[in-house]
Amino acid sequence: MRFKLTTIIDITQTLARRGDIKKLVNQQANYNTMIQTIGLRVNITPEACTSNFRDISKLNFGSTIKGKHQCWEFLFNVEYEDALTLNMLELDFDLVPIITKLDDTATITNDIFRTKHPKDTNIVFEIVKE
Numbered sequence: 001m002r003f004k005l006t007t008i009i010d011i012t013q014t015l016a017r018r019g020d021i022k023k024l025v026n027q028q029a030n031y032n033t034m035i036q037t038i039g040l041r042v043n044i045t046p047e048a049c050t051s052n053f054r055d056i057s058k059l060n061f062g063s064t065i066k067g068k069h070q071c072w073e074f075l076f077n078v079e080y081e082d083a084l085t086l087n088m089l090e091l092d093f094d095l096v097p098i099i100t101k102l103d104d105t106a107t108i109t110n111d112i113f114r115t116k117h118p119k120d121t122n123i124v125f126e127i128v129k130e
Contacts, residue, residue, distance in 0.1 A: 001081050002047070002130060003089070005034070005074040006059055007123040009113065010102035012072070013049050026099040034074065037092050037113075042083045047075040053105070062114065062121040070105045075128065089125045090115040 013031045016024035031049070038044055051072045056065065078084050094115040100108045106122070114120045 001078050001084065002128040003076055003078070003084070004126050004128050005038075005076070005089070005123065006126075007072050007074075007113070008056065008061065008065060008069050008104055008106040009098050009100070009108070009122055010051075010070070010072065010104045011049065011074060012051065012103065023102055027102050030098050030102070033096060033098060037096055038076070038084075038089070040092055041088055042078050042080075044076040044078055047077060049074045051103070056106075060121070060124045062117055062119045064109075064119045065106050065122060070103055086125050086127065093123055 009030060010027050011030045011034050012027040014024040014028045016028045018025060035044070035046070049072065051070060053068060053070050055068050056071050057067060059071075093113045096113045098111055098113055100111050108122060109120055113123045115123055
């Protein structure tokens with residue numbers, strides 16, 4: 001199965017480690033947090049992590065997150081069908097701490113992933129049809 005995670009949180013994979021430039025380390029920390037949160041249930045095969053600046057009004061983010069913003073998309077595969085569901089991802093990611101004020105452009109009121117809040121949802125998931 002193939003999934004797509006879309007977020008306004010900077011999850012850039014920089015491969016930076018402690019002692020490197022702080023911003024790069026923090027971006028990598030968010031990326032690692034994302035991978036580890038998915039990995040609570042299943043091993044994944046990462047496919048691509050891209051970012052672009054675009055209109056995100058129709059992406060089911062919270063009502064306070066509209067207009068054009070920097071947005072990250074992470075595509076990944078899981079080996080077994082039904083090993084992971086959208087509901088599982090939403091449950092696992094809700095309230096997970098993240099680092100903000102990197103390359104993110106939207107106003108994030110709490111330094112956490114939000115999946116269920118009507119105003120502050122900052123990460124959404126979908127199954128990608130092959």
